[in-house]
Amino acid sequence: MILKKKEFFLLIFLILLQSCSGGRIGNFLESSFNDLEKISQDEDSQNNLLNKKIVEKENKEINVKKNKKMEKVEKLRNVLENKKDINLEKENKEINVKKNKKMEKVEKLRNVLENKEDINSEKISKQTKNKIKNFSKKRKIELQSYKIIFILKDVDPKYLTEELSSILSNSEVNFEIEKIERILDSKNKSMNEN
Structure with a gap:
């Protein structure tokens, strides 16, 4: 029975509290929660x-x-x-x-x-x-003139004439270079170069 009385008062309190939600009490309660x-x-x-x-x-x-x-x-x-x-x-x-x-x-x-x-x-x-x-x-x-034939293989013709000329002129031999031939192949075909 005491339990029923407590429930009844609680119900009434809640109803009153709900009715105060638009009034002063409700605003006060609400503001206190907002402040927190x-x-x-x-x-x-x-x-x-x-x-x-x-x-x-x-x-x-x-x-x-x-x-x-x-x-x-x-x-x-x-x-x-x-x-x-x-x-x-x-x-x-x-x-x-x-x-x-x-x-x-x-x-x-x-x-x-x-x-x-x-x-x-x-x-x-x-x-x-x-x-x-x-x-x-x-x-x-009396000195006589001779013709000498040199066959030189794998020689640069410019170097050959310069070197040969210098050697002969240093030896004080009177000489002339008549012609220089290049041998093209082993069959003795040749080509004249002056």
Whole structure:
């Protein structure tokens, strides 16, 4: 029975409460709930702002740390690259110095060999001149003209005439080059060149 009485009063209270929804009591009750919502929303927005500021500060600190680390890494890379470049330059200089020394040695050897050849050719040419003079003096014979045929294989014709002319003129032999022929094949077909 007590339970029934409690239920009855509760029902009446709820009906009265519902009827007050448009009146002063309802507005008061409603405003009290709205104030609680506004307060909680304000607190949430303030908390969100604080959280955002904290997160931004942390992100800035992290970015600053990352930037410092990146700068250190870049400095190290630059130092290493500079060292490599310096080492490469040193090695290249050393290689160039070695090459230059080798080239100088080769040039010296060539010069020595050329000088020896020149000296030898001068000695030979002087000897042949002397022999020809001595021979012509001893015999006192009239000199006669001869025709000599040279067959030279795989020779450049310009080089041939220059070299042969220089050799004969150095030996003080009176000579003429009558013609130079190029042999085209092994059947002795030839073509005249003057």
